[in-house]
Amino acid sequence: MSTIPELVLCIPGPWGGSSVLADEIALSAIGYSLAGNVLRDSETGFACELVLQRADSDLADDFRKAGPHWATTIAMADIEDHRSVAYLVGPGGSREAADAMMRAGAALVDSGGLGVKVDSTGIAHAPAYWIDMCEQLDQLTAHRALVVYVAGAEVYSCGMHNFGLPEAITSGGDKTQAADMLRFFTRYLLEHAPQFEDGHTFSVSEGKPVYRVERTEAIDYGDGSLFNNPYGAWRLVPLVPEKKGNWWTRKR
Known part of the structure; x- marks a missing residue:
C-alpha cells in the first residue's frame, strides 16, 4: 500500500504554550522530549509531529459525543477547563506504529493531558483508562483503543x-451480536494475520453462526477524512x- 494513513490523537491539556508543555514532558514523560513540533522517544527513536493549538470551546462536546461511556464523569468535566489542545500526528499502517502512537499519547497524559480522542477513529478515552491500556499493549489493548463499531443499515x-x-462489514440479525462478532x-485479523480469500468462511467458535468472507470496498467517509481505510x-x-468445522475454513 503506497499511502500510509495518518493516526491522529487529540489531547486537551492545561498547558499555556509550547515551552510549558516541553517542560512538563521533560519532567513527567520519562524518555520523551519535545523539540519544536517533534515529540521524540529517546529510547526507541520513534518521533511524531505535535501541533499545539488554543483551547477549543466545542472540544468538550466533541469528547462527550466520542466518549459517551464516560461522559458524566469528573474526568470529562475537567476538559471544560483545558487551555490548549495538542494534536499528535504520526503514521498508522502497522501494529508497531499504532503502539508507538499510543505510548506517545500516554506521554502527554503523564504531562497533564486530560483525555485522548482518536481523530482517525472517532472514539475518546479517559486519561486513566488510556494509561491502563498503554501498560497492557502486549495484550492487544490498542485494538480496544483504536477501533469502533457502528450500527446503522449495516454494522461495520x-x-x-x-x-x-x-x-469488517456485515448486515442482518441482531446489531449487538453483529458488533460483537466483528470485534x-x-x-x-490483528492477532493472527490469517490469509483470507474470497469464499473462505469464518465463525467465532464451533456451533456459532458461519459467515462467508468476501473482499469489498471500505466505507467512504468523503475526501480527506481520517476515517477512510485504504x-x-x-x-x-x-x-x-x-456441518461443524474449524473457526474458519477454506471453501471446498
Whole structure:
C-alpha cells in the first residue's frame, strides 16, 4: 500500500504554550522530549509531529459525543477547563506504529493531558483508562483503543487502518451480536494475520453462526477524512448453518 494513513490523537491539556508543555514532558514523560513540533522517544527513536493549538470551546462536546461511556464523569468535566489542545500526528499502517502512537499519547497524559480522542477513529478515552491500556499493549489493548463499531443499515468497524488492515462489514440479525462478532473478527485479523480469500468462511467458535468472507470496498467517509481505510474491507455474509468445522475454513 503506497499511502500510509495518518493516526491522529487529540489531547486537551492545561498547558499555556509550547515551552510549558516541553517542560512538563521533560519532567513527567520519562524518555520523551519535545523539540519544536517533534515529540521524540529517546529510547526507541520513534518521533511524531505535535501541533499545539488554543483551547477549543466545542472540544468538550466533541469528547462527550466520542466518549459517551464516560461522559458524566469528573474526568470529562475537567476538559471544560483545558487551555490548549495538542494534536499528535504520526503514521498508522502497522501494529508497531499504532503502539508507538499510543505510548506517545500516554506521554502527554503523564504531562497533564486530560483525555485522548482518536481523530482517525472517532472514539475518546479517559486519561486513566488510556494509561491502563498503554501498560497492557502486549495484550492487544490498542485494538480496544483504536477501533469502533457502528450500527446503522449495516454494522461495520472503523479504525483498522491504524494497523494497516481492512475493516469488517456485515448486515442482518441482531446489531449487538453483529458488533460483537466483528470485534472478534477484527481482533483475530490483528492477532493472527490469517490469509483470507474470497469464499473462505469464518465463525467465532464451533456451533456459532458461519459467515462467508468476501473482499469489498471500505466505507467512504468523503475526501480527506481520517476515517477512510485504504486497505478496503471484508464483508461477512451469514450462511445457513451447515456441518461443524474449524473457526474458519477454506471453501471446498
